[in-house]
Amino acid sequence: MSAYTLPQSQSPVPARGRWWTNRAGYLAAAWAALSGVLALVWTISGSGYPYGTADPQGTASLLRFLPPDVGALVFAGLTITVAVAALAMSGPQAVRLRGVARVLLVAYCGTVVAFLLVVVPDVQVLTTAGYLPMLIIGAPFGWPPVDYAEVFTWSLGNKVWAMAGGILLARTVLTWLFRTGGACLSCGRSADGPTWTSAESAARWGRWATYLAAAIPLLYAATRFAWLANIPLGVSPEFLREMWDTGLVWAGGGLAAFAVVGAVLTLGLVQRWGERFPRWMIGLSGRRVPIMLAVVPATLVAIAVTAGGLAMYSLPEVWDFEAFSFSVGPALLWPLWGVALGAAALAYHLRRRGGCSRCSRDD
Template sequence: MRGEGLGERRRWPCVAAVWSSLYGAAHVWWLADPGSPLAPPEEAFSPGRWVAVTLAFTATAVCSVIAAGIGHHWAAPVRWMLVALAWVIGAGLIVYSYMLAISLATMLFGQVDDWGSLLTRAAGATAGALTLACAVAEQRRVRRACSHCARVHGRSPERRTDPTPRWAYLAAYVAIAGCAARVIVLVVDSITTHKPLPFALGAPFGIFVALLILAGTLLPLALVHRFGRIWPRWVVPLAGRDVPRWLVLGPALFVGAGLAGYFGVAGMTAWLLGKGNLAQAPVWKVSMEMFGYTSWGLGLLAASMSYYGLTRPDCPSHGFAVPRALRTSS
């Protein structure tokens, strides 16, 4: 972290610990009083509230250890185990809140049926995101990353103009292939059932589908190609300037986590258990939808890791800023 002091180092882990403990306490309350009018319904295909309680209080313990700095005197392998645990627990909280992306999407159509569920899912995803932030911060300290830019100089990309690794390109094009598989199913289903294609921009669902297709084509390309990091020359007012990293990274993480959680976890579980309408649908259709959405989400998440590293701010201690003339040369 840039200029990270002791107070700043401990502040966010403390926030994460408190938030996670409150989230876990709410689920304990609902377990003790399941008939409470404030208790939101359990998620479909969820293993139960005890999972949320376990994840929440484990996150509280991990973030508390990071906030207190207890692990700074531990051996490196033990500290790496703490980092790995924080990653797993943070990701687990986000996966448990897999319905958040769908809830937010339905808000576009004014169809939110339970605000309690929406707020609970948002709280769980926030707890997961805060825990992952603690994992990243502790990982930087274990790796002895630069305090100004969080890079490990000599091993990390130093500039936005550095080449994207091949694995990130592979991930981005896997995401595009997953989107293509889903669109093919949509088109074939519309043709065979004589339904109109849902691409009319005048309809709210048509706008949603158009945005979804952009998230499966333009977004993964922006994660791995230069135009997603530096505005190209044809964007005259902004040519050569840095693209705000969260303009690309934020939607990529949100869509990637939403697709991977909802379809990769809940959808696959429902399919394997033969629940819902999936059991009656043709196997080719369900498989293309499930694997398409899942590979789309995982591809976005993997490509986001590369984008995150390439778009770190220039390090003031190493003077790696790139002249604007070189930025607009291609």
């Protein structure tokens, strides 16, 4: 066996058609239509727009300089045109395009997907997700002492809503490409499909993606744990004292702990215990780990990390090399972390999906 080839899954499960295979397009169209109406209300009323300069927590955002009057009109135009495109790509009667028209439609929808998934969300989404376990566990005890109305804001809700639309539209485009390209709607395999999607190939490149996705959050955690140990790693002693005075050092330590947990779970994508629950898990020991139990969380984290990392590049201090510090430095690797984690999740799925009950194809 090759040194770069992981053991094949001990329990391959046939891929089955999912209920949303034919419904994702309609859901995406409904999402876009509703969002378009909402954006028109923002445009006409001049209020309610949640992004850019209208978002008090959007200081680290790629939309930070987009004024409400322009932003609302942009969102209205994008979502209304996407509603039409998603409806045209939905169901067995989906439009079939070839050549330049096909490329343009995929390029436009792909651009909108990228906009919804990694431009609209920002550091607020990632930060809230990181603090969420602490907020849930500490809520009954009144810790941390925060106003939850200031955490779960109208702006945050719209960013999560945008991410949901991006995922629906991405699935719509993928299903349409499968349907009009002669591939299986359930697994995406075709008679002359690419070799990189095979289980054996995914085991090779997925290993490197997984190790990279596990290493980057450990770098972030190392800086925060150092501060918790009162070591000014990459920051000035004055800045570290300020974090101790405000209590931010404890928040950073909590995020570092979850980063370590995330890194360990990421390694599970290439370990046997990532396929079958380990013995110490009473009631689950030896049972097969559902593929989506690993793929869905990893994909969502990959999206949030990529979006938050790209948003960090909008901060002026990132480009001020004299004031640069490790308080933001590790975050500059987050886009790479997100891409690597997404690739690792994809490789895990390809390696474990097994044969398809719909088209009977296998790797």
